[in-house]
Amino acid sequence: MSTKVLIVKGSTAHKSRLDSLADIAREAAEQTGGDIRMWDLQDSPLPVMSLTDPRQRRLPEVMQVREAAAEADGFIILTPEYHGNMSGALKNWFDFLYLELAGKFAGVLAVTGGGGGDMSITAVKNSFNWCHGFTLPFHAAARPEDFDGTVLVNEKVIERVRRVGSDVVRYAPLIRRTFEAARADGADWRTGVAGMHATKTD
Numbered sequence: 001m002s003t004k005v006l007i008v009k010g011s012t013a014h015k016s017r018l019d020s021l022a023d024i025a026r027e028a029a030e031q032t033g034g035d036i037r038m039w040d041l042q043d044s045p046l047p048v049m050s051l052t053d054p055r056q057r058r059l060p061e062v063m064q065v066r067e068a069a070a071e072a073d074g075f076i077i078l079t080p081e082y083h084g085n086m087s088g089a090l091k092n093w094f095d096f097l098y099l100e101l102a103g104k105f106a107g108v109l110a111v112t113g114g115g116g117g118d119m120s121i122t123a124v125k126n127s128f129n130w131c132h133g134f135t136l137p138f139h140a141a142a143r144p145e146d147f148d149g150t151v152l153v154n155e156k157v158i159e160r161v162r163r164v165g166s167d168v169v170r171y172a173p174l175i176r177r178t179f180e181a182a183r184a185d186g187a188d189w190r191t192g193v194a195g196m197h198a199t200k201t202d
Contacts, residue, residue, distance in 0.1 A: 002035035003169045006072035009040045010079040010090030010124075016042070017111045018078045020152040021142060021161050025076050025109060028165030039068055041089045049095035062096055069100035074107075074172025076165060077128070081112040081120035081141075086127070094127045101131035102197050103179030105172040107164035110141040117141025132193055134175050136167050 007026055009018050026036050046061055056062055069075075079086040108124045110117035118141075125135040140160035142152055152158055182194035189195065 002033055003173050004071060004073045005029050005034045005036050005076060005168055005172065006068055006074075007036060007038050007076045008078065008090070008093065009038070009042070010077065010087045010093065012042045012045065012087075012089045013080070015150055016080070017142070017147055017150050017152070018080065018109075020147070020150055021109050021111065021140070022076075022078055024152060024158055024161045025078075025107075025165035028162035029076065029169050032166040032169040034165075034169035037068065037072070039065075041093060045089075046092055046096065049092055057096075065093065065096055066100055069097050072104065073176050074105040074168045075101075075128075076107050076109065076168055077124050078109045078111070079120050079124055081110055081115065081117055084115075084119035086120045086123045090124070091127070094131070098131050099197065101128060101133040103176055103183070103194060104133045105136070105168060105175045106133060107136040107168040108139045109161060109164060110139070112141055112143050114143055116143075132197070136164060136171070138164065138167065140164055 007022050009022050011018050029036050044061060047056060050056055079090045106128050108121050110120045121139045121141060128135050140157055142157045146152055146154035146157050179194045182191040183198050185191045187195045187198040
C-alpha cells in the first residue's frame with residue numbers, strides 16, 4: 001500500500017513561492033511511491049481556533065482538516081517565515097489537531113525573507129513533536145535569491161527539497177506501524193509514548 005502523504009502549504013498568500021517548493025516535494029514523493037494530497041490553507045481557510053466554542057470542532061472545514069490529517073501516514077509541511085516563526089495560518093492549523101498527528105512523521109520546508117529559516121522550521125518541528133509526532137532531522141529553506149520570480153531555481157535547495165519529499169515517503173509508514181503496534185499493546189509504560197494514546201479517542 002502506498003504511503004499517504006499530506007502536503008500542507010501554510011500560507012494564505014496567492015501565488016506564493018511555497019507553491020514551487022510544494023510542487024518539487026510532491027514530484028519527489030510521488031516518484032518514491034507516495035500517494036500525495038495537497039492541502040492549501042489559502043484555499044481552505046480555518047476560523048481562529050477557540051477553546052470556548054465547542055461548535056467549532058463540528059464545522060465542515062474543521063472536520064475536513066482533521067479527517068485529512070487522520071488519514072495521512074506522513075506530512076510535508078511548508079511555511080513562510082514571519083518574524084522568526086511559522087505563519088499564523090499554519091499555527092492555527094496545528095491548534096485544531098493533536099491525535100491526528102500522534103505517531104506520524106513529517107518533513108519541514110520553509111521560504112524566508114533572507115534568513116536561513118531555522119526559527120520557523122524549529123517552530124514547526126516543535127509543534128509537531130508536542131503532538132507526539134516525529135520529524136525528519138533534515139529540512140530545506142529557500143531565500144528570495146533562490147527564486148526566479150516564484151519558481152525555485154537554486155539546484156542545491158531543490159535537491160534538499162527532493163530529499164525531504166523522498167524521506168517522508170520512506171520513513172512515515174515505518175514509524176506509524178511501530179507506533180500503532182505499541183499502542184495496541186496497551187497503556188503500560190513499556191509501550192512508551194504510544195501507550196499514552198492507548199485509551200484516547202477522538
